[in-house]
Amino acid sequence: MLILKLAWRSVIRHKRRSIITGGAVAVSLAMMLIFIGIGDDSHARMAELGIRMGAGHVLVQGKGYQKDQTLDHLVDDPDPVIARARQLPQVSAAVPRVRVSGLLSTGESSAPVLVSGVDPRLEPVVSEIAAPKRRVAGHYLRPPGEMKFKNQPADIYIGQELARTLDLKLGDRTVLIVSPVNGSSPASAAFLVRGIFGTGIDELDQGWVEVPLQTLQRQLELGRRVTQVAVHLRDLDDTAGVAGALARELPGGLEVLPWQEALRELYEAIVLDDAGLYLMMGIIFVIMTIGIFNTMLMSVVERTREFGVMMAIGTGKGQLFGLVLTEALLLALIAAVIGIGIGLGLHLLAATYGIDITALAEDYQIAGIVLEGRIYSRLGAASVVRWTIVIVALTLISSIYPALRSTRLQPVEAIRHV
Amino acid sequence: MSDATGHDGVIVEAQQLKKVYRQGTVDVPALRGLDLTIRKGEFSVLAGSSGSGKTTLLNLVGALDRPTEGSILVDGRDLARMGSRELAQMRLRRIGFVFQAFNLVPVLTSYENAEYVLLLQGVAIEQRRKRVNDLLQLVGLEGLEHRRPWELSGGQQQRVAVARAIAAEPALVLADEPTANLDSKTGTELIQIMRRLNQERGVTFLFSSHDPKVIDHADRVIQLQDGLIIADSANGDRVTAGQEA
Numbered sequence: 001m002l003i004l005k006l007a008w009r010s011v012i013r014h015k016r017r018s019i020i021t022g023g024a025v026a027v028s029l030a031m032m033l034i035f036i037g038i039g040d041d042s043h044a045r046m047a048e049l050g051i052r053m054g055a056g057h058v059l060v061q062g063k064g065y066q067k068d069q070t071l072d073h074l075v076d077d078p079d080p081v082i083a084r085a086r087q088l089p090q091v092s093a094a095v096p097r098v099r100v101s102g103l104l105s106t107g108e109s110s111a112p113v114l115v116s117g118v119d120p121r122l123e124p125v126v127s128e129i130a131a132p133k134r135r136v137a138g139h140y141l142r143p144p145g146e147m148k149f150k151n152q153p154a155d156i157y158i159g160q161e162l163a164r165t166l167d168l169k170l171g172d173r174t175v176l177i178v179s180p181v182n183g184s185s186p187a188s189a190a191f192l193v194r195g196i197f198g199t200g201i202d203e204l205d206q207g208w209v210e211v212p213l214q215t216l217q218r219q220l221e222l223g224r225r226v227t228q229v230a231v232h233l234r235d236l237d238d239t240a241g242v243a244g245a246l247a248r249e250l251p252g253g254l255e256v257l258p259w260q261e262a263l264r265e266l267y268e269a270i271v272l273d274d275a276g277l278y279l280m281m282g283i284i285f286v287i288m289t290i291g292i293f294n295t296m297l298m299s300v301v302e303r304t305r306e307f308g309v310m311m312a313i314g315t316g317k318g319q320l321f322g323l324v325l326t327e328a329l330l331l332a333l334i335a336a337v338i339g340i341g342i343g344l345g346l347h348l349l350a351a352t353y354g355i356d357i358t359a360l361a362e363d364y365q366i367a368g369i370v371l372e373g374r375i376y377s378r379l380g381a382a383s384v385v386r387w388t389i390v391i392v393a394l395t396l397i398s399s400i401y402p403a404l405r406s407t408r409l410q411p412v413e414a415i416r417h418v
Numbered sequence: 419m420s421d422a423t424g425h426d427g428v429i430v431e432a433q434q435l436k437k438v439y440r441q442g443t444v445d446v447p448a449l450r451g452l453d454l455t456i457r458k459g460e461f462s463v464l465a466g467s468s469g470s471g472k473t474t475l476l477n478l479v480g481a482l483d484r485p486t487e488g489s490i491l492v493d494g495r496d497l498a499r500m501g502s503r504e505l506a507q508m509r510l511r512r513i514g515f516v517f518q519a520f521n522l523v524p525v526l527t528s529y530e531n532a533e534y535v536l537l538l539q540g541v542a543i544e545q546r547r548k549r550v551n552d553l554l555q556l557v558g559l560e561g562l563e564h565r566r567p568w569e570l571s572g573g574q575q576q577r578v579a580v581a582r583a584i585a586a587e588p589a590l591v592l593a594d595e596p597t598a599n600l601d602s603k604t605g606t607e608l609i610q611i612m613r614r615l616n617q618e619r620g621v622t623f624l625f626s627s628h629d630p631k632v633i634d635h636a637d638r639v640i641q642l643q644d645g646l647i648i649a650d651s652a653n654g655d656r657v658t659a660g661q662e663a
Binding site: 001002005006009010013305306309310311312313314315316317319410411412415 | 477480482483502503506507509510511514515517521522523524525526530534535537538539582586
């Protein structure tokens, strides 16, 4: 109680100095919180966008598929996988897919493509590619059962750059050539262009096509087998939990990949972007720490005589050390409360109204994924607690040397100090 | 005051006490091997000109500094054998200090300054309150309990310092030139307060001064010169240096 009283009065003794130092700590924390909030939100949006561009929060694949990407690693029976995934409350959808490389030809020209065999009824629910807002022309795929004529070529849905390259328009006939699973000679099948999409991602717009799953399975002689079951979640943060649960519960011969592994390039780009933010904040924290160190050291040097007297009348070195650290702690806690207040205020503003990044679209492109419109702030209690602890800990660490210095004073010399 | 004194009521017993300060490459002797005994209840003054060794001797007796040679027992305990933590405990529990420049803790009020050592000792709140109020009344500071040091005159600050020095009921109170920063009237009043505490409460005082008016109030005058005791007088009788008072 005595130490607390002395510490508090020492903090308010030099009001201007304490306000400047505490203000620096508060602003640093507030900046950290709002930057983390905006960064986490934009990264989560990018991840969601990447996940919805033909991937999933969690992918269940044949063991080894991620490495080889060949039809040697298949999910033999997707139905139990889909059924188990759908039982999990965090799961919003589980869709089967076949992914294979192929060649799309018009007779006059051809282009290599990545073919995605999808369920036309389920895919629009989980895929940004299939979403109406990404559709440049036409319609999405129809299930084979809904075709007007039995022997009519199946629908194909292609990227706008590919359409331009091959000079394909809606209703045009095209041939897709793929290698079946049994290693026999390439199989070709005719398709009619049903729709054209534009995602803004070159890789997709130039070389991605979607066809009905059953049609592709038949062409590849896969039977019911698929290359992946894409599991979509209601909340990105549940990824690890669902991936873990599926990995434990599904039979062997399957690999369960969270999006961080399935979309490694995107994930690493997000991590790198985070690292840049942390580096910048690290520099701000270093400057803040030097400021606190300077303030505390100045405070201790100024009170050399006072500390000498306190030692002379029986104050122990540990008590002096504790006094200086308590002063720093009080300053840090007050600053943290103010910093949290400012940070949360800015967060609420950003979370409510968002920030228009239309003009900054170039800056919000990671691994080909471009964010558009507005970004918001997403701040969890854990982030607030974590960074508050970091700030308070840095304040205490930067005060250790000044506190130690106070304990090294010799009472006789300190009392003479002017 | 405490009865835990050494044999025959001896509180301070210094033998062949030497203190040498090193200034650059030069050794400067401040005390040259003096012997000193202070008994319980004494009101003694260390007299001598500036540089005679008064403050050095008080610092050694007060466990603020260590002798270069010789031994010094306070309250029967050899300070030379104590670690810094034990010395701090010694200062907290057995020795009170009054400094020339008052040296109150600036962020604490009069009451809190006087209470400070009791808080360090962990004395219960009721006992603290009673003792501090009693002391502040004794030194004539009723009504000024909640004032900070800068709101007090020099004489008032030094009274707070006296209250602080005796609050823990130490075996010995050391005062280094306690009236040097006070006008003569205030200085005399302060010495009278200390004298009254000595007579009424049996507090043992050892203080330094070169002010003849202050020295006149002491029972015993220990005259220092060049780090040695050259005279030791008690009740007006001159005693040869080195002899017991």
